[in-house]
Amino acid sequence: MWAGLAFVLLILFGMPIGFAIGLAGVVGLIDMGGTQFLSIGPSKIFNGLNIFPFLAMPFFILAGEIMNGIGITNRLVKLAQVLVGRFRGGLAHTNMLASVFFAGLTGSATADAAAFGRTLVPAMVKEGYKRDYACAVTAAGSIIGPTIPPSGLMVVYGSLMGVSIAGLFAAGILPGLVICLVCMTVIVIGGNRENLPKAARGATLKEVWSTFVSSLTALAMPIIILGGILGGVVTPTEAASIAVAYAVFIGVFVYRTLKLKAFYQMLVRTARITGVIFVIIAFAGILGWWMSFERIPQLIAENVLSLSDNRYAVIAIIIGLLLLVGMVMDITAILIILAPVLVPLTEQVGLEPIHAGIIFVLALNISLMTPPVGACLFVLSSVTGEKLERISIKLMPFLIAEISILFIFAFWEDAALLLPRFLGFAN
Amino acid sequence: AGGTIKFGHDNKTDPFENPAHACTAVFSNLVQAGTNGSVNVEVFGSNQLGSAAEHVQQVRDGLIQATLTSTGALASYYPRIDVLNLPFAFAGNEATYKVFDGDFGKALAADIEASLGDVVVLGFPDTGGFFAVTNSQKPIANLEDFEGIRIRTMTLPSHQTIIQALGAEAYPLSWGEVYSGLQTGVIDGQMNPVPIISFANFSEVQKYLTLTNHLFSPYTFMINRAFYEGLSDEERATLHAAAENCVTASRGLSRIIESSERGLAGLMDAMEVTALDDAQREAMAAATQPAFEGHVNENLDEKAVELLTLFKAEVAKANAETYLD
Amino acid sequence: MQTWARLASARINTITEAVVALLMLLLVLDVWLGVVDRYYFHWQLPWPEVMARYLMIWAAMLAISCGIARREHIGLTAFLNLWPKPFQRTVLVVMDLLALSLFVYVLWFGLSFAHSGASRQAMIFGLSLEPFYAAIPVSAALCSVQLALVLVRDLGTHLEFPTEEEAV
Numbered sequence: 001m002w003a004g005l006a007f008v009l010l011i012l013f014g015m016p017i018g019f020a021i022g023l024a025g026v027v028g029l030i031d032m033g034g035t036q037f038l039s040i041g042p043s044k045i046f047n048g049l050n051i052f053p054f055l056a057m058p059f060f061i062l063a064g065e066i067m068n069g070i071g072i073t074n075r076l077v078k079l080a081q082v083l084v085g086r087f088r089g090g091l092a093h094t095n096m097l098a099s100v101f102f103a104g105l106t107g108s109a110t111a112d113a114a115a116f117g118r119t120l121v122p123a124m125v126k127e128g129y130k131r132d133y134a135c136a137v138t139a140a141g142s143i144i145g146p147t148i149p150p151s152g153l154m155v156v157y158g159s160l161m162g163v164s165i166a167g168l169f170a171a172g173i174l175p176g177l178v179i180c181l182v183c184m185t186v187i188v189i190g191g192n193r194e195n196l197p198k199a200a201r202g203a204t205l206k207e208v209w210s211t212f213v214s215s216l217t218a219l220a221m222p223i224i225i226l227g228g229i230l231g232g233v234v235t236p237t238e239a240a241s242i243a244v245a246y247a248v249f250i251g252v253f254v255y256r257t258l259k260l261k262a263f264y265q266m267l268v269r270t271a272r273i274t275g276v277i278f279v280i281i282a283f284a285g286i287l288g289w290w291m292s293f294e295r296i297p298q299l300i301a302e303n304v305l306s307l308s309d310n311r312y313a314v315i316a317i318i319i320g321l322l323l324l325v326g327m328v329m330d331i332t333a334i335l336i337i338l339a340p341v342l343v344p345l346t347e348q349v350g351l352e353p354i355h356a357g358i359i360f361v362l363a364l365n366i367s368l369m370t371p372p373v374g375a376c377l378f379v380l381s382s383v384t385g386e387k388l389e390r391i392s393i394k395l396m397p398f399l400i401a402e403i404s405i406l407f408i409f410a411f412w413e414d415a416a417l418l419l420p421r422f423l424g425f426a427n
Numbered sequence: 428a429g430g431t432i433k434f435g436h437d438n439k440t441d442p443f444e445n446p447a448h449a450c451t452a453v454f455s456n457l458v459q460a461g462t463n464g465s466v467n468v469e470v471f472g473s474n475q476l477g478s479a480a481e482h483v484q485q486v487r488d489g490l491i492q493a494t495l496t497s498t499g500a501l502a503s504y505y506p507r508i509d510v511l512n513l514p515f516a517f518a519g520n521e522a523t524y525k526v527f528d529g530d531f532g533k534a535l536a537a538d539i540e541a542s543l544g545d546v547v548v549l550g551f552p553d554t555g556g557f558f559a560v561t562n563s564q565k566p567i568a569n570l571e572d573f574e575g576i577r578i579r580t581m582t583l584p585s586h587q588t589i590i591q592a593l594g595a596e597a598y599p600l601s602w603g604e605v606y607s608g609l610q611t612g613v614i615d616g617q618m619n620p621v622p623i624i625s626f627a628n629f630s631e632v633q634k635y636l637t638l639t640n641h642l643f644s645p646y647t648f649m650i651n652r653a654f655y656e657g658l659s660d661e662e663r664a665t666l667h668a669a670a671e672n673c674v675t676a677s678r679g680l681s682r683i684i685e686s687s688e689r690g691l692a693g694l695m696d697a698m699e700v701t702a703l704d705d706a707q708r709e710a711m712a713a714a715t716q717p718a719f720e721g722h723v724n725e726n727l728d729e730k731a732v733e734l735l736t737l738f739k740a741e742v743a744k745a746n747a748e749t750y751l752d
Numbered sequence: 753m754q755t756w757a758r759l760a761s762a763r764i765n766t767i768t769e770a771v772v773a774l775l776m777l778l779l780v781l782d783v784w785l786g787v788v789d790r791y792y793f794h795w796q797l798p799w800p801e802v803m804a805r806y807l808m809i810w811a812a813m814l815a816i817s818c819g820i821a822r823r824e825h826i827g828l829t830a831f832l833n834l835w836p837k838p839f840q841r842t843v844l845v846v847m848d849l850l851a852l853s854l855f856v857y858v859l860w861f862g863l864s865f866a867h868s869g870a871s872r873q874a875m876i877f878g879l880s881l882e883p884f885y886a887a888i889p890v891s892a893a894l895c896s897v898q899l900a901l902v903l904v905r906d907l908g909t910h911l912e913f914p915t916e917e918e919a920v
């Protein structure tokens with residue numbers, strides 16, 4: 001338990017989170033067997049990053065950088081303003097809605113957080129939103145990305161546990177839309193307290209039209225990405241590279257605002273942001289290896305689950321466990337380590353495999369934005385410069401709302417399996 | 428003497444779900460019982476300790492003691508394992524048993540041990556049987572049908588060579604993107620053993636399955652040499668006997684899974700399944716084997732060519748034998 | 753001494769960032785090539801997928817040191833801000849030293865890790881894995897140097913006087 005103690009102390013005293021995870025892992029290795037296991041470190045770092053789908057992160061960050069730099073973002077924001085700007089918190093609502101559209105393009109929450117953190121957050125700040133609030137809205141919306149298909153996590157879950165991936169995709173649509181609606185309600189309720197801005201007057205039809213025309217090139221972007229994926233040109237990971245290609249094309253040939261020097265800066269900044277995120281994933285590999293070797297996740301699971309065998313109690317305990325471990329561990333690692341331990345228990349209490357799957361996926365997606373270890377928080381914090389704890393505080397109401405949604409879908413089987421049953425994936 | 432074998436593999440931890448864990452479960456039980464607990468076995472499945480290739484390094488470094496590794500994962504440490512990719516070699520599963528338990532298996536094990544220096548090979552368990560090809564375009568019943576089909580392969584030059592020799596196109600794609608790649612049509616098809624095709628739900632996104640049986644790719648069961656040499660003669664004998672049963676269990680479960688709902692029987696409900704006739708298999712062998720041998724001559728060393736010659740001879744012998752005859 | 757550390761850190765970082773930018777550019781071109789090949793040229797190149805992963809690792813690992821030079825790696829500050837300034841500075845110097853020890857550890861074991869790659873094949877261009885594994889010790893060395901330099905540069909004052917943020 002020295003590793004746990006080291007982690008808590010280092011985090012409290014301001015050690016960057018990635019480094020704290022790395023040091024805790026090294027403490028764990030030494031605790032395990034002196035110097036015997038220390039040689040594993042570099043290999044875990046390298047192999048933890050040696051995963052092709054991770055490419056989506058730097059590419060969507062870069063696409064966001066270019067979109068900002070050449071002015072695509074501004075045009076989109078202007079359009080959102082003339083459409084919903086007259087309502088209080090119009091851009092916050094736009095952010096949520098945009099997450100739903102974006103969800104059809106990407107399977108990853110971090111890609112969503114990176115793209116919107118670079119584009120919509122600055123736009124919201126310019127409009128008068130507090131930066132921490134803008135980040136919180138973006139984080140809350142980002143998990144719609146891997147909830148509505150395509151979803152990288154569902155693919156991993158499906159192939160790991162032998163559950164129909166198409167069935168999981170179908171099961172994700174409804175919760176994804178509900179998350180959007182409920183978060184928009186949270187924005188409305190908090191609108192006065194947060195003093196969210198709104199435009200003084202509504203736009204005229206003529207203004208709407210001219211703004212629409214001037215943002216056509218920007219609006220085409222998601223269509224091109226989606227077309228690229230659905231048309232079989234690119235994989236979901238490669239789609240991020242199409243986003244980059246399109247942004248470069250617009251910047252060089254249409255707007256003619258992309259300059260070589262600025263492009264250089266964009267590449268450097270993208271790499272730095274990626275480095276900040278990847279150092280956490282890399283060092284989490286060492287800590288994860290130590291935890292697996294000492295069978296810590298299984299130990300926790302066995303102890304907690306010896307408490308009850310009631311269906312609802314078991315579901316609640318599993319969710320609690322996932323959210324708890326999700327606070328300090330990378331979600332892919334959790335999935336790989338805990339799913340084989342916990343899923344058999346869901347079978348024992350009679351849960352449909354797809355239902356169990358969607359509970360796992362939702363709980364892990366929510367863990368992406370719970371501190372101290374939450375990939376979406378890291379991405380937002382590093383792309384916007386906002387402090388992690390300030391985002392976390394503003395995120396609280398959204399987090400409570402999303403956890404409630406998770407429990408509703410976990411306890412109410414008919415709702416969770418509505419679409420999978422309709423499409424013939426579940427009984 | 429004695430000690431604990433930490434045994435890592437990259438499959439699900441249910442002995443009735445996959446051959447790897449069936450194998451480790453049998454091994455673990457027989458070793459612990461047979462040594463009266465002086466040798467203990469702890470199994471870490473589901474990639475908990477890393478990828479298959481990382482497991483090999485961890486065994487070599489003595490961080491863990493044993494692993495089952497795929498030929499793809501072993502290739503970077505031991506390139507000559509590539510000779511096993513000789514396409515359309517085996518006439519049936521029983522021939523694979525004879526070849527890997529016989530003179531070729533021994534020669535391969537000895538060569539792996541000599542090349543790596545720090546491991547002992549205990550056997551070649553079944554991964555789930557022969558490779559089949561699935562695609563979304565058309566039923567593939569003969570060589571000409573491969574024309575223009577874009578097939579996903581691992582990043583393994585020999586697999587690309589084989590697919591190209593069949594007249595299809597070969598594109599390496601990361602495993603995590605294969606399902607969505609097949610779904611949207613980034614690629615038309617892929618190749619894998621039947622249980623993996625079933626388990627990865629490819630029947631949801633692929634219409635046609637052809638039982639090409641063109642590749643057989645066993646696990647290599649390896650154990651850390653220093654640990655092995657630290658055991659008593661009696662304990663080593665128990666380990667070898669347990670390993671043999673582990674291999675047998677993997678084969679039995681592979682055949683059962685193939686013929687269950689989780690294998691071919693299940694896939695036949697969801698896909699159009701085509702078996703090849705002998706003439707077509709021969710045509711495909713004639714198209715691919717020279718290309719494969721060219722690949723081996725060009726990219727691997729003299730020792731690999733020798734190993735391939737032995738492999739071909741042993742396979743021919745095994746193919747000609749008849750059960751109980 | 754502090755001025756010298758500031759200059760040295762900035763100069764090393766400028767060079768690192770140029771290398772990182774080049775790697776990022778190659779990464780983008782590599783993935784584009786993979787797509788265009790599959791969709792248009794049909795060369796069936798075996799290397800873009802592998803190359804993309806290795807370029808990504810090299811770029812991201814090197815960029816960690818850039819993040820250190822600019823103090824961009826995120827930590828929690830709420831608890832630390834409750835304490836008086838001299839204590840805070842001491843703690844932050846200790847944290848820098850601990851982080852330095854972490855990267856020295858990665859450097860030390862990373863050297864033998866990279867060397868172990870020499871006997872392993874990368875499956876592309878007939879290369880071994882050594883040049884790719886080398887990303888770990890090289891970046892750990894750079895991170896160690898940058899940590900030592902920014903430790904001297906800031907002496908625990910970086911919470912009070914944050915490095916200038918780029919405009920968001």
Ligand code: NA
Binds near residue numbers: 150
């Ligand atoms: Na999605």
Ligand code: NA
Binds near residue numbers: 326368375
């Ligand atoms: Na979390």
